[in-house]
Amino acid sequence: MYQLNYKQLRNLVYLDEAVSQKVEEAKSLDLSFTDKLGDVAPFIKNDMRLIWRNKRTKTVFLMSFLFLFYGLIFFTQKTYREMPAMLMFASLFVTGGFALNYGQFIPAWDSAHYKMLMSQSFKYRKFLESKWILMVFMTSFLYLLSFPYLYFGIDIFLMITAGAIFNIGFNSLFLLFAGSFNRKRIDLNKSGFGNTQGTSATQFLIILPLMVFPMLVFWLFDKFVGGNSGYIVVASIGIISLLCKKYALNLIEKQYIKNKYVMINAFGKEA
DSSP states (O other): OHHHHHHHHHHTOSHHHHHOOOOOOOOOOOOGGGGGGGGGHHHHHHHHHHHHHSHHHHHHHHHHHHGGGHHHHHHTOHHHHTOHHHHHHHHHHHHHHHHHHHHTTTTGGGGGGHHHHHTSOOOHHHHHHHHHHHHHHHHHHHHHHTGGGGGGOHHHHHHHHHHHHHIIIIIHHHHHHHHTTOOOOOOTTSOSTTOOTTOOHHHHHTHIIIIIHHHHHHHHHHHHTOTTHHHHHHHHHHHHHHHTHHHHHHHHHHHHHHTHHHHHHHHTSOO
C-alpha cells in the first residue's frame, strides 16, 4: 500500500495538475473554401455557421432534403398525371425546399444580432448577395440530387428543370424582396417542427407569386398552346429574372435601406 501511495503521489507532484479540469477545444467547420467568393465570403460563413449551430435553421436545412421526395406523392399517382398544374406545383418543391423555407424568413434569421450587424461598416448589397448565393447553391445542389426522377419520364424531369430555373431566377430574388417586410423576431434555439414563431401575413402573401404564378402560367400555355410551351415559359421567366439580377438587387437594396431602422426596432423587441 505504501509503494502504491508513493507512486501515485510522485506522479502528482504538482497538485494543480491533479485538480485541473480538462479543456476541450471547440471544433469549427473549415469554411475556407468560401474565400474564393470575395467580399460576400464573411456573410456566407456566418450564415453557414448560423444554420448548423441552431435548432431551427438546422431543421430547415435538413427538411429541404426531405422535400426532394415530395414529387413522389404526385408523380406516382395517375390522378395527378391529368392535372399538369399540380405536377408543376410538386416540381417547384422538389428543388425549392431550402429556398422557400429559408428565404421567407430573411433577414429574421439574423434578428438576434441585427442591431449589431447594422452598426458595422459594410455594403448592404454584399449582405443580400450572400443570402442569394446560398439559396441558388442549395437549389442547384437539390436539382442535381433530383436526377433519379428521370425514371418517371423526360416530361417530368423537364418540369423539375423548369421549376429549378424558376426557383433560381425568380423566386430567390422575390424572397429577398419580400424579406424587407419581415418584422418578426425569431428564436433560433427553438425547434423548427411546428414552430410558427416569426410567421406573419407576409409569409402567406408571398406564396401566391412563388407557387400560384408559375402554376397558372404553365397551365395556360400547356392547355392553349401545347407542346413544351409550358416548360419553356416558366423556365424563361427564371432566366429573364436571372439576367435582370443586378437591376433587381439594386431595387431590393434600396428597399432594405429604406426599412433599415424599422426592422432594427422590430427585431429589438422580445419574440
